[in-house]
Amino acid sequence: MNARRLLLSLLALCLLLGAAAYAVAWQPSLAVLAENEQQDFPPDVVARGAQLAAVGNCIACHTVPGERAFAGGLALPTPFGTIHSTNITPDRETGIGAWTQEAFRRAMRQGVDREGNYLYPAFPYDHYTRVTDEDNHALYAFLMTRQPVRAEGKPNDLPFPLGFRPLLAGWKLLFLEEGPHPVDEARGEAWNRGRYLVEGLAHCGACHTPRNALGAVDRSRNLGGGEAEGWQAYAINADSQAPVPWDEDSLAFYLRNGWHELHGVSRGPMAEVTGNLGLLPDEDIRAMAAYVASVMGEPSAERRERGERLKERFGTGGRLVQASDSQTDVSGQARGTGHPGEALYRSACANCHEGGRPQPYGGLDFTLSTAVNAPDPQNIITVTLFGLPPADGEASAIMPAFANTLGDAQMADLLAYMRERFSGGPPWQDLARQVRETRDGTRHVAVRPADGIERAPRNVGAKED
Numbered sequence: 218m219n220a221r222r223l224l225l226s227l228l229a230l231c232l233l234l235g236a237a238a239y240a241v242a243w244q245p246s247l248a249v250l251a252e253n254e255q256q257d258f259p260p261d262v263v264a265r266g267a268q269l270a271a272v273g274n275c276i277a278c279h280t281v282p283g284e285r286a287f288a289g290g291l292a293l294p295t296p297f298g299t300i301h302s303t304n305i306t307p308d309r310e311t312g313i314g315a316w317t318q319e320a321f322r323r324a325m326r327q328g329v330d331r332e333g334n335y336l337y338p339a340f341p342y343d344h345y346t347r348v349t350d351e352d353n354h355a356l357y358a359f360l361m362t363r364q365p366v367r368a369e370g371k372p373n374d375l376p377f378p379l380g381f382r383p384l385l386a387g388w389k390l391l392f393l394e395e396g397p398h399p400v401d402e403a404r405g406e407a408w409n410r411g412r413y414l415v416e417g418l419a420h421c422g423a424c425h426t427p428r429n430a431l432g433a434v435d436r437s438r439n440l441g442g443g444e445a446e447g448w449q450a451y452a453i454n455a456d457s458q459a460p461v462p463w464d465e466d467s468l469a470f471y472l473r474n475g476w477h478e479l480h481g482v483s484r485g486p487m488a489e490v491t492g493n494l495g496l497l498p499d500e501d502i503r504a505m506a507a508y509v510a511s512v513m514g515e516p517s518a519e520r521r522e523r524g525e526r527l528k529e530r531f532g533t534g535g536r537l538v539q540a541s542d543s544q545t546d547v548s549g550q551a552r553g554t555g556h557p558g559e560a561l562y563r564s565a566c567a568n569c570h571e572g573g574r575p576q577p578y579g580g581l582d583f584t585l586s587t588a589v590n591a592p593d594p595q596n597i598i599t600v601t602l603f604g605l606p607p608a609d610g611e612a613s614a615i616m617p618a619f620a621n622t623l624g625d626a627q628m629a630d631l632l633a634y635m636r637e638r639f640s641g642g643p644p645w646q647d648l649a650r651q652v653r654e655t656r657d658g659t660r661h662v663a664v665r666p667a668d669g670i671e672r673a674p675r676n677v678g679a680k681e682d
């Protein structure tokens with residue numbers, strides 16, 4: 218066979234495979250909801266839907282900050298290009314007002330819109346596919362009782378041929394494992410509930426699991442550490458780098474309060490997650506903590522022992538409370554290693570980060586920090602350059618921004634010092650460049666005002682009646 222014929226047969230084979238995948242996964246357009254069809258949803262179902270929408274963080278992706286809730290249009294940068302979220306208010310023309318319950322369920326379960334087009338997995342339906350019909354019903358009831366907003370979608374910015382949606386048939390065949398998990402009878406009810414929430418609606422793995430070259434989460438490394446909006450979402454499985462190993466209690470406390478004395482505050486996209494989980498009852502938070510703790514497994518004897526020592530040294534058993542201010546004297550603790558970053562650290566950071574100064578100004582002692590033990594220093598760079606502004610209208614951690622005070626080389630020295638002093642990990646590489654690229658926006662990091670906490674209000678845009 219000559220080269221040309223080989224090429225042609227290969228091409229034909231690809232087309233055939235593509236067509237086969239498309240045929241297997243082909244989805245019809247579903248009928249529109251009749252214009253005069255009144256759907257009555259009991260208030261308790263709508264209220265449960267509100268809670269579920271908060272767990273799923275729908276508002277975060279489907280709302281441009283400062284604009285109408287759920288009206289879509291937010292640009293989501295992905296390694297493949299920019300995808301815009303859609304309008305999921307019940308407007309008939311530009312939103313999902315003409316969608317039947319079945320069409321909504323199919324979008325959540327299979328990632329297909331009402332007309333039968335495949336949706337990009339930037340909409341985390343690889344996780345939402347686990348949601349039960351009952352919960353989809355409540356979510357639908359909640360969304361369909363919001364205020365309709367007329368807002369046209371924005372075109373995506375994807376390189377050829379990724380704008381061609383039928384290609385997603387292949388992606389779905391390879392990576393979408395459809396439907397809820399069967400109950401694991403060997404485990405208790407709480408564990409099953411926790412898995413249901415974590416692996417489904419809460420889509421923790423969308424940020425915390427690494428992705429392969431085609432943008433699909435790598436199930437073999439579930440919760441093994443990923444990325445979200447330029448932030449590192451640390452490993453929360455057996456690879457966790459937290460100096461004090463997490464356990465069910467500390468996870469539950471952190472998810473409930475967005476903070477733990479031995480682990481620090483949740484920042485960036487995680488602040489939004491813990492803010493939204495505020496609507497969830499304690500049993501559900503506990504269940505998620507139980508499940509995540511089981512995924513982490515028992516720490517090695519060595520890690521456990523080190524954790525116990527750190528707990529003894531830094532833990533207060535919950536007695537550390539937020540105070541308006543206090544001063545800490547760290548002058549007697551000079552170490553004098555001669556490292557170029559040491560003087561910077563001592564003058565700019567130690568006053569707040571050593572010596573148990575309480576919040577709002579007291580920062581985590583870096584001996585306890587997952588950030589200094591992470592393979593990538595991005596979160597420290599981000600927090601140090603841009604600071605932690607206080608959350609709206611409540612007592613919260615505050616840290617000043619150092620972007621105007623510390624140059625790239627100084628930051629690099631400071632980071633190298635912190636890595637050497639507080640972590641057993643190998644030195645981070647090429648720090649000055651990473652700092653510069655974070656500063657000038659070459660590396661896109663989403664830093665929201667007010668601590669990033671965009672709590673879902675209890676009754677966003679509900680129709681008045």
Ligand code: HEC
Nearest residue numbers: 273274275278300301302303305324330336337339340341
């Ligand atoms: C991580 C971001 C993200 C989150 C969280 C998210 N979505 Fe989306 N959603 C998207 C994007 C992006 C699209 C558009 C995908 C496309 O165009 O292929 C989308 C599309 C949809 C669609 C299809 C709408 C249409 O007109 O085609 C529905 C329905 C939907 N989302 C519902 C939800 C619900 C309900 C939740 C919460 C449980 C949610 N989304 C959470 C990003 C998100």
Ligand code: HEC
Nearest residue numbers: 419420421424445448449450451459483484486487587596
């Ligand atoms: C939108 C992305 C996103 C989602 C969804 C998300 N996380 Fe996170 N998470 C992050 C980021 C980013 C960090 C690091 C934040 C920081 O530095 O404070 C983080 C940090 C954490 C930490 C602290 C780890 C450590 O060692 O310090 C825990 C625990 C955690 N997340 C658990 C969860 C759980 C459980 C869920 C699901 C309920 C979840 N996360 C959902 C982005 C996310």
Ligand code: HEC
Nearest residue numbers: 481482565566569577578579580581586588597614615616
């Ligand atoms: C005015 C007090 C203050 C100063 C000065 C300060 N911080 Fe912070 N920092 C905080 C507070 C408060 C937090 C949030 C509390 C927490 O995470 O426990 C924080 C959190 C952090 C975190 C996230 C915690 C972690 O490791 O997971 C990093 C990284 C950090 N600061 C770096 C720095 C560096 C580097 C400096 C010096 C250049 C500095 N901070 C100076 C108050 C301060």
